[in-house]
Amino acid sequence: xxxxxxxxxxxxxxxLLSTIRNESRPDRDYRLMEFCGGHTHAIWRxxxxxxxxxxxxxxxxxxxxxxxxxxxxxxxxxxxASFPGVLLASYGDTLRVPASGGRSLLxxxxxxxxxxxxxxxxxxxRLARENPGKTVVFFAIGFETTTPPTAxxxxxxxxxxxxxFRVFSNHVLTPAALRSLLLDTTPEKQVRIDGFIGPSxxxxxxxxxPYEPIVRExxxxxxxxxxxxxxxxxxxxxLIRQINDGRAELENEYTRVVTPSGNPEARALVxxxxxxxxxxxxxxxxxxxNSALAIRPAFRDFDAEDLFSVSCPSVSDPRVCECPDILRxxxxxxxxxxxxxxxxxxxxxxxxxxxxxGACAAAYTYGVRRTPDLEVRP
Amino acid sequence: xxxxxxxxxxxLKEGSMATVDAGGVQTDISVALVSDxxxxxxxxxxVGFALSRLDPDEAEKTLKILAQGGIDGLPA
Amino acid sequence: MKTxxxxxxxxxxxxxxxxxxxxxxxxxxxxxxxxxxxxxxLLDLPPGRIVMACDSHVITPxxxxxxxxxxxxxxxxxxxxxxxxxxxVALSAAFILEEGFPVDDLxxxxxxxxxxxxxxGVPIVTGDTKVVEKGSGDGVFIxxxxxxxxxxxxxxxxxxxxxxxxxxxxxTIGDHGxxxxxxxEGMSFDPPLLSDCQSxxxxxxxxxxxxxxxxxxxDPTRGGVGAALNEWxxxxxxxxxxxxxxxxxxxxxxxxxxxxxxDPLYMANEGKLLAVCPPEDAxxxxxxxxxxxxxxxxxxxxxxxxxxxHFVEVETLMGGTRLLHWIHGxxxxxxx
Numbered sequence: 001x002x003x004x005x006x007x008x009x010x011x012x013x014x015x016l017l018s019t020i021r022n023e024s025r026p027d028r029d030y031r032l033m034e035f036c037g038g039h040t041h042a043i044w045r046x047x048x049x050x051x052x053x054x055x056x057x058x059x060x061x062x063x064x065x066x067x068x069x070x071x072x073x074x075x076x077x078x079x080x081a082s083f084p085g086v087l088l089a090s091y092g093d094t095l096r097v098p099a100s101g102g103r104s105l106l107x108x109x110x111x112x113x114x115x116x117x118x119x120x121x122x123x124x125x126r127l128a129r130e131n132p133g134k135t136v137v138f139f140a141i142g143f144e145t146t147t148p149p150t151a152x153x154x155x156x157x158x159x160x161x162x163x164x165f166r167v168f169s170n171h172v173l174t175p176a177a178l179r180s181l182l183l184d185t186t187p188e189k190q191v192r193i194d195g196f197i198g199p200s201x202x203x204x205x206x207x208x209x210p211y212e213p214i215v216r217e218x219x220x221x222x223x224x225x226x227x228x229x230x231x232x233x234x235x236x237x238x239l240i241r242q243i244n245d246g247r248a249e250l251e252n253e254y255t256r257v258v259t260p261s262g263n264p265e266a267r268a269l270v271x272x273x274x275x276x277x278x279x280x281x282x283x284x285x286x287x288x289x290n291s292a293l294a295i296r297p298a299f300r301d302f303d304a305e306d307l308f309s310v311s312c313p314s315v316s317d318p319r320v321c322e323c324p325d326i327l328r329x330x331x332x333x334x335x336x337x338x339x340x341x342x343x344x345x346x347x348x349x350x351x352x353x354x355x356x357x358g359a360c361a362a363a364y365t366y367g368v369r370r371t372p373d374l375e376v377r378p
Numbered sequence: 379x380x381x382x383x384x385x386x387x388x389x390l391k392e393g394s395m396a397t398v399d400a401g402g403v404q405t406d407i408s409v410a411l412v413s414d415x416x417x418x419x420x421x422x423x424x425v426g427f428a429l430s431r432l433d434p435d436e437a438e439k440t441l442k443i444l445a446q447g448g449i450d451g452l453p454a
Numbered sequence: 455m456k457t458x459x460x461x462x463x464x465x466x467x468x469x470x471x472x473x474x475x476x477x478x479x480x481x482x483x484x485x486x487x488x489x490x491x492x493x494x495x496l497l498d499l500p501p502g503r504i505v506m507a508c509d510s511h512v513i514t515p516x517x518x519x520x521x522x523x524x525x526x527x528x529x530x531x532x533x534x535x536x537x538x539x540x541x542x543v544a545l546s547a548a549f550i551l552e553e554g555f556p557v558d559d560l561x562x563x564x565x566x567x568x569x570x571x572x573x574x575g576v577p578i579v580t581g582d583t584k585v586v587e588k589g590s591g592d593g594v595f596i597x598x599x600x601x602x603x604x605x606x607x608x609x610x611x612x613x614x615x616x617x618x619x620x621x622x623x624x625x626t627i628g629d630h631g632x633x634x635x636x637x638x639e640g641m642s643f644d645p646p647l648l649s650d651c652q653s654x655x656x657x658x659x660x661x662x663x664x665x666x667x668x669x670x671x672x673d674p675t676r677g678g679v680g681a682a683l684n685e686w687x688x689x690x691x692x693x694x695x696x697x698x699x700x701x702x703x704x705x706x707x708x709x710x711x712x713x714x715x716x717d718p719l720y721m722a723n724e725g726k727l728l729a730v731c732p733p734e735d736a737x738x739x740x741x742x743x744x745x746x747x748x749x750x751x752x753x754x755x756x757x758x759x760x761x762x763x764h765f766v767e768v769e770t771l772m773g774g775t776r777l778l779h780w781i782h783g784x785x786x787x788x789x790x
Contacts, residue, residue, distance in 0.1 A: 001401035001709045003384040003420060003432055006441055010699065013772045015447025038381060047774020091425070119639070119714075120426025122408060145382065149427045152410045201382045204422060204430040227382065229772050230444050237448045256437040257422055263430050266411040346782040356715075366776040368767055381715045401709030405641045423713070 003256070007228035013051075016233040021053050024240050029055040031192055032239055033329055035178065036199035037064030037357025038227055044366035046229040056236065059191060059329035060362075062177055062285060063199055065141045065170075066093045066355035067327060070281040073170050074099035075312035077139045080168065080304060081105060081113040087131055089118045090139035093355040098348055100315050105139075121153035128157070128165040137166045137304045145201040147171040147293065148266040151273040154295070154302045168304035169295055172280065174202045175210045176291035180282075181328060182218045191329045195239040197232065198224035200254055207262025211250050219248040226254035273299055281314060283351055284327030323350035326359055333363035340364055382424035384432050387417050398423065460555040465585025475583055478557065479547075482564035485577035487544070495579035497544055502603040507534035510597045516559065519633050520648030523596055524563035526724060528570040528578075529651045530675065531600040536655035537671040537727065539610040539662045540602030545571065547598050548582040552591030563594065574653040576600070602655075608662055614669040615690035619758040620736035622729045624657065624743055625650070625751040627679055628707045631721030636710055643706045650725035657748040661729065664742040669730040677781060678720040682728055683766045684780035693761020696778070697769045702751045719768075719778060720785050730758065 040060045062068050081088035095105040109115035128136040140150045157165045203224045215222050221242035225235030235253045280292030295303040322336040333339050343349035352360035385398040394410040409415050412428045421428035463470040487495040511527045535542040629650040674682035683694050711718045731739050743749030766778040
């Protein structure tokens with residue numbers, strides 16, 4: 001595959017790792033947060049943690065849209081799915097997240113609800129056409145990368161006059177989450193982060209410009225990185241250099257895809273369909289203002305919340321669940337009391353263990369480890 | 379942030395769709411978000427949609443930097 | 455035969471059953487043991503210990519690029535027998551048909567089974583046919599049992615792996631799983647991707663003859679290489695380390711996995727095998743495999759190590775290490 005293998009080249013990796021080892025100062029450590037779940041996955045999947053020197057630590061951020069989905073919103077989706085005549089569709093991992101009582105949408109499916117996995121929002125339009133007697137509700141999640149496909153589906157449904165398609169919108173915004181992480185000044189919640197690895201494909205949509213005010217306001221370097229392991233390593237090198245120089249700048253490693261202005265056509269489509277919610281609850285981060293999107297009144301015929309007036313009370317995570325601290329980078333998965341014992345991908349207690357980009361699922365699935373009673377390899 | 383990979387556009391179809399090829403695998407995706415894309419260009423695909431183009435010149439520049447272990451020259 | 459759809463009468467054991475079985479199965483499978491038309495088959499077995507294996511096939515879709523449920527029901531069971539180092543001798547085939555299933559499709563399936571059995575030299579000598587009501591089946595379920603004979607002195611078993619042993623694979627991984635998934639998702643491949651289903655007993659025969667010190671063999675079907683290796687690690691009480699860069703994989707399968715967010719190490723294979731042997735015999739075994747048409751892309755992919763946790767780990771392309779987790783159920787395609 002073009003533009004993929006070249007960015008996984010072993011020799012280049014070894015050269016980069018060597019440069020990183022030479023340039024990272026042994027008298028300090030470097031705490032780098034990768035915001036994006038795709039980067040979390042790449043870091044674990046390619047064993048980059050071990051390959052890098054010990055004084056470079058990755059703090060996993062909350063950029064996993066399944067992981068930050070609050071329990072109450074999943075409860076609402078389960079309620080909607082339980083109504084007769086509803087066909088609820090979503091992307092894979094969303095179906096497995098445990099909500100109240102540890103029940104997920106897959107449990108709803110086992111209980112007789114029509115719940116289906118789709119790979120694209122256009123599949124939902126096909127389902128709506130094929131099932132005229134049902135209301136197809138798309139449980140929409142995702143950051144700015146995933147929102148434009150939902151917008152296109154709604155616009156297309158309007159154009160085609162599809163009467164039985166609705167979207168339950170839980171789309172969220174990256175810059176708002178980044179600011180929330182940096183703003184929190186409660187001492188026990190404060191995470192020392194020396195620099196950020198910025199998301200690849202959120203940036204392809206929003207461009208590089210929205211990060212500039214954040215970099216200025218908080219004086220932290222941010223390097224937008226591509227998805228492949230070599231991209232991540234090059235971004236790490238760029239951050240090390242900035243930190244060593246005492247700089248706090250916005251840099252772009254992923255120039256082959258990300259431009260300063262991003263994709264204005266995609267953003268315009270999103271603006272047509274969606275509007276900002278005043279505030280939205282994020283699992284682990286609490287209420288963040290102007291951080292999520294709702295469907296505009298002009299498209300209320302495609303808004304699931306307009307048709308089904310369900311609301312579910314805010315629910316806290318189970319007492320043992322430490323996802324909130326993990327999503328903020330305060331704790332690592334291995335530091336969670338129930339990681340790998342009570343909480344596993346087969347029986348997830350919290351959302352970080354469900355999505356394959358969740359820090360805990362990635363750590364459990366790819367992290368070289370030992371069972372509790374044997375020696376644990378760091 | 380999400381799983382998105384580079385694919386080559388090999389045919390444009392009506393309804394803002396296109397057939398793309400990724401290492402010998404062909405599938406149809408929506409190009410509604412990159413509507414001026416042409417055959418032969420590379421795009422990044424996520425959940426069945428092209429999100430943006432891939433710039434081959436910039437890719438070359440990055441590969442050159444990677445080839446010498448990032449020692450000199452960094453992407454803009 | 456007046457009708458071309460399966461009816462409940464076809465499973466009743468009366469004349470309708472006899473007609474169906476004669477027209478479809480006897481005509482296709484046609485061998486001396488079967489043709490006697492008894493409820494059982496009398497066989498002469500060569501000397502050695504007897505191996506028996508059975509498999510049920512519930513696959514959807516029934517017909518896929520490179521084969522069908524019939525092909526799989528023969529190759530799958532022949533392979534299970536062969537993985538013990540045994541020479542397969544005969545198969546039985548039991549069919550559970552759904553009322554309304556087209557007889558034409560059944561004939562196609564029977565023809566596939568006959569062809570596969572003939573080429574493998576393993577006759578289907580006995581069987582059974584039942585019919586369930588419409589809605590109670592998935593078209594057709596097939597259950598096959600195979601018997602074979604292992605020469606004295608040859609012991610292949612998953613609990614025999616020892617630290618230092620080498621791990622080999624006979625060819626490209628993930629072909630079958632991806633061929634089916636892509637067929638269902640409407641992806642097309644250039645060159646076309648077919649299921650790799652094939653009977654491996656002849657390859658196995660050459661391998662055990664040339665390297666009788668082989669510890670164990672397994673065909674990594676459902677759950678792929680990942681599941682098979684984790685099972686061996688647990689059975690033998692060892693760890694396994696594999697190298698990502700030595701895994702043979704077709705570019706199209708690799709690309710499709712990237713597109714769908716799937717790991718080829720968990721995708722099913724129906725015409726490949728994994729082998730473990732002592733380190734001093736690894737090169738010789740590899741040579742034997744590569745010189746056989748079914749092992750052309752064979753490779754040494756890893757080794758057995760001491761590991762009290764019985765973990766399977768992968769040395770990644772980047773030189774790092776990651777766990778090859780013992781997957782619980784099916785992989786879900788990643789989108790994010």
